[in-house]
Amino acid sequence: MRERANNQLFDAYFTGRDMREIFSDRGRVQGMLDFEAALARAEARVGLIPQAAVAPIEAACKAELYDFQTLGEAIVSAGNSAIPLVKLLGKQIASVDREAERYVHLGATSQDVMDTGLVLQLRAALGLIEQDLATLGDALALQAQRHALTPMAGRTWLQHATPVTLGMKIAGWLGALTRSRERLQQLKPRLFSVQFGGASGSLAALGEQALPIAQALAEELDLSLPEQPWHTQRDRLVETAAVLGLIAGSLGKLGRDISLLMQTEAAEVFEPSAPGKGGSSTMPHKRNPVGAAVLISAATRVPGLVATMFSAMPQEHERSLGLWHAEWETLPEICCLVAGALQQAVAIAQGMQVDPERMLANLDLTRGLVLAEAVSIVLAQRVGRDTAHHLIEQCCKRAVAEQRHLRAVLADEPQVTEQLSAEQLDQLLDPAHYLGQARQWVERAVAEHHHFKV
Numbered sequence: 001m002r003e004r005a006n007n008q009l010f011d012a013y014f015t016g017r018d019m020r021e022i023f024s025d026r027g028r029v030q031g032m033l034d035f036e037a038a039l040a041r042a043e044a045r046v047g048l049i050p051q052a053a054v055a056p057i058e059a060a061c062k063a064e065l066y067d068f069q070t071l072g073e074a075i076v077s078a079g080n081s082a083i084p085l086v087k088l089l090g091k092q093i094a095s096v097d098r099e100a101e102r103y104v105h106l107g108a109t110s111q112d113v114m115d116t117g118l119v120l121q122l123r124a125a126l127g128l129i130e131q132d133l134a135t136l137g138d139a140l141a142l143q144a145q146r147h148a149l150t151p152m153a154g155r156t157w158l159q160h161a162t163p164v165t166l167g168m169k170i171a172g173w174l175g176a177l178t179r180s181r182e183r184l185q186q187l188k189p190r191l192f193s194v195q196f197g198g199a200s201g202s203l204a205a206l207g208e209q210a211l212p213i214a215q216a217l218a219e220e221l222d223l224s225l226p227e228q229p230w231h232t233q234r235d236r237l238v239e240t241a242a243v244l245g246l247i248a249g250s251l252g253k254l255g256r257d258i259s260l261l262m263q264t265e266a267a268e269v270f271e272p273s274a275p276g277k278g279g280s281s282t283m284p285h286k287r288n289p290v291g292a293a294v295l296i297s298a299a300t301r302v303p304g305l306v307a308t309m310f311s312a313m314p315q316e317h318e319r320s321l322g323l324w325h326a327e328w329e330t331l332p333e334i335c336c337l338v339a340g341a342l343q344q345a346v347a348i349a350q351g352m353q354v355d356p357e358r359m360l361a362n363l364d365l366t367r368g369l370v371l372a373e374a375v376s377i378v379l380a381q382r383v384g385r386d387t388a389h390h391l392i393e394q395c396c397k398r399a400v401a402e403q404r405h406l407r408a409v410l411a412d413e414p415q416v417t418e419q420l421s422a423e424q425l426d427q428l429l430d431p432a433h434y435l436g437q438a439r440q441w442v443e444r445a446v447a448e449h450h451h452f453k454v
Helices: 017-022 025-046 051-060 068-078 082-094 110-146 166-191 204-221 235-262 290-311 323-327 330-351 356-363 369-383 385-402 406-411 422-428 438-453
Strands: 151-156 159-165
Touching: 017 025, 017 110, 017 330, 025 051, 025 068, 025 082, 025 110, 025 204, 051 082, 068 082, 082 110, 110 166, 110 235, 110 330, 110 438, 151 356, 159 166, 159 356, 159 369, 159 438, 166 235, 166 438, 235 290, 235 330, 290 323, 290 330, 323 330, 369 385, 369 406, 369 422, 385 406, 406 422
Parallel strands: none
Antiparallel strands: 151 159
16 A cells, blocks of 8 residues: 655654654554454453454554545544544455454444554564663763773863862763653553543543443553543643653753754764764764764654643643644654664763873873862862962962962962971872762662663
8 A cells, every 4th residue: 555755854854763753654654554453352352342343353453454645635634633533443344344343443442543543653662772871871871980090070060160070970871861761650540541532531432331341441442541541631642742842852962962062172082983973964073963864853842742741731611623733743753753762872981982081181180180189179278268268279270370270389389388298299290089979879870770671
């Protein structure tokens, strides 16, 4: 069957093939057909329809039997995808078994089909995202441990601050992703919920058999049965969008840091290299952060899509006009963007290239100024905080004005040398001795990651 043409030039860059397949025309149609097949099985279990009708209905619930181009054109008039699909499904069943066609879609409404089909797609989508998050977490944990004591300049307001370690920075990325993995786990029981309410949510068409059928349908699909249908209560989907938005933002932070560390002036950490990766059409020397660009792009695009999901929440009465429609492509696109960013992040984390010598050289760019706090803190215990702060501040200004290393200026200052020996000054101006709790932060983040895996 013909499938509508897709714009595929950027798909391989911005998303993953498996995720795009879940939300392809085929994936969407199959999700709805899975609902219809499960509904037939459930109604047969309860005795509403004959068991003989199930096999012909199930046989027709295969996406490859349908022409997506025809279906797409029919949606223009129908207003949703379920109405024309159910009609085509009925025709397909009737061509084999006219009696069975009478029992298809019994008691359901279009939104039941579409929402439950979407939940089935989201279950598969979150499975992919969780796998990639676990893989990314493993790679970041390994890199954080490897570089737990690799000193580098901390940067605040884009200026050199005090020393940190690369492992500490990576542990920060890891911790944010671990928290989002926890959020995904917490939302799944709420999200993986069948939608089945019929025309206005009361399931009146099924009479006393409504609840048994609803329970059987949930069991057939391995979903929970909510306290009532959620046609215009969209918090489940919006919560999912919000958590995916947090993941996109955390990945964007990772991408932003990597891109800044790759800058020529820093040149401390790099994406893995590969033939043709990150090149320029005119400049042979370029090594562009093309993976980080995807992470930053997703973090830029996803918040607007999440906002659309929130904007679509106040839906009218028992079925929405337009707000429900606004969700149809929005949440799938969020999933696709997050999946693409995750795949790029995994590649970066697993193949990250680090230049520790450049980090040490950059630490010394300010000729010891990044360790002025270390000297001031120790000196304050000898002469008082205000005196120490003012004295070291004046030494820093002198070092800048005279273009000398802070160590040399301090050695010329009697008020300093009276309190601190040459050996003490050497130690205070060694970045390796001013890393604080960096190792502990790494150990804690890695432990939380491994605890979550268990």
